[in-house]
Amino acid sequence: MFIVNPKASRLPYPESLKSIMSIAKANESRPWLSQWSRLNAGATPLYSLPDLAEELGVAQIFIKDESVRSVLGSFKALGAPIALVLLILRHFPEQHFDPHGLLEGQYADALADFTVISATDGNHGKGLAAAAQSIGCRCVIVLHANVSIEREDAIAAYGAKIIRIQGNYDESVEQAASLAATNDWTVVSDTSYEGYEVIPRDVMQGYGTIAAEIIEATAGDAAKPAFTHVFLQGGVGGLAAGIVSYLWEQYGEARPTFVMVEPVQADCLYQSALQGKPAKATGSVDSVMAGLACGETSPLAWRFLESSIDFFMTIQDDEAVAAMRRLAAGSARDIPLVAGESSVAGLAGLIRLVKGDSAAADLGINSNSSVLLISTEGATAPSVYSDLLGETDASVLGRQKAWAPGG
Structure with a gap:
């Protein structure tokens, strides 16, 4: 399923949202974590996957690898x-x-x-x-x-x-x-509900570090992003709100196109877009994408998403597994990556769209597009990972270590 969000705005980042989450607040907490023993030093890698970009008919694909953020194996170490x-x-x-x-x-x-x-x-x-x-x-x-x-x-x-x-x-x-x-x-x-918003805000604000590192890694024009499209995974909406708020404030009207992707069984954000308010999922809320298997939208996150996400879509579990396999396989020019079940929704959504009849055109995805993906976790459940791929994460990491550009 795929829909256009009629409420998406190209206006500057609203002051009403800036008073809740801002670049200044996100940057304030970065030094606190920089010395935490359970975080690895420095920014996580932002890889370019030129062979995958060529396969999908776009100019560039960037992928931020949060699996190596810390010993915890996911972006949640920031929130x-x-x-x-x-x-x-x-x-x-x-x-x-x-x-x-x-x-x-x-x-x-x-x-x-x-x-x-x-x-x-x-x-x-x-x-x-x-x-x-x-x-x-x-x-x-x-x-x-x-x-x-x-x-x-x-x-x-x-x-x-x-x-x-x-x-x-x-x-x-x-x-x-x-x-x-x-x-x-x-x-x-990490999800809000009536009378409970301060702590979920702090969790989401912590995810701004990811956006800050992406901007620093791509450098270039501070007023124009190096990517035209950002594909984000769903859940309750917290990660997406943390990333979107930072990029929207940074780039204002020149912000990239944001696409929200979630499991068809856990489509609470898709349903929120249809109903124009925080809504519940219509499916079983039981997906192989365990981290995205959430039945209710976070009302606080929705305040940031309702006017910034340009398109909402859902995917099937088998599409996520196929995306995991593609990242694990790598290629002559693409480094093999360990990406867990919940980390690949964005790539699975992109693959679905470029192979469709008209959806990619609706998004403006073409040979000039640069797409940003965030791989949010590694093999946080190693047995699940190996069962799905028929290969252990250690095996993939071994090929990653041996990989060199050009094969």
Whole structure:
């Protein structure tokens, strides 16, 4: 399914949105994370894939590889830690905690009884658990029925207490909120709901680092992006809002075309575009793209997406797996990449569109187009990855290490 968003705007970034998320605020928190021991030093790679671009009939394809952001294996290492640091600074203003010192565990004794909780599909919970362990506070993670044992174990490895429920992601969000109210814990979620927006804003703002690094890597004209189109994966909309807000503020009316891609089973953003308000998914919310298997749009994220996303579309699971295989295979000029199930929605959407009859033309995609993709995770569930591809992530990384341009 594919639709044009009639509310998409080419106006400058609105002040009403800038007061919520801004480049200045995003850049403020970057130094805090730069010294966190669980983040790798420097920016993640922005690769060019010339053979894939030629296959798809476009001028360039850029892909930002977030699998190597940290030992956590995904972009979520940027959101939860920032939100947790900001939460603690607000909660204990009299302590005058230093942000760097927090992430180094210097105040662990003072925070030993402070507890945070969140629902997760996997990556956000792992990011929060790792940050809480570094800081020295307690962490509780609520997992729904479709989260694999492999992902549960990866979260528990960072000291989090795990609570399992039988429902889906949205029901796990409700359970986390209920437990927080009962036990006087604090929810650190990447999705917003009525009366709960400050912390999800901080999570989304943390993702601005990705956009900042992309701009720095492409350099060139500060008023004009090096890419004409950006394909973003869905979920509740938090990642997309963090990226879109930064690029929209940076480039204003010259911003690139934004395309939102999500699983057909978890089409809450697509439905939001149809209804003109935050909406629920119409499908089973059970997709191989586990990180995108969300049933309800984040109302806060939707404020940024409703007038910036130009096109909304959905894809099938098998299209995502095919995109994973293409990135893993690499080519003479394209480096092999480990891209997890939820990281390839953008590429799968692009492939679908360029192979369609007229959709690519509707988007203005042609031989002059430069497309930006964000690979948000690596093999965060290694057994799932190998089952889908018939090859382990270690095997792909071995070929990546041996790869040289031109074969």
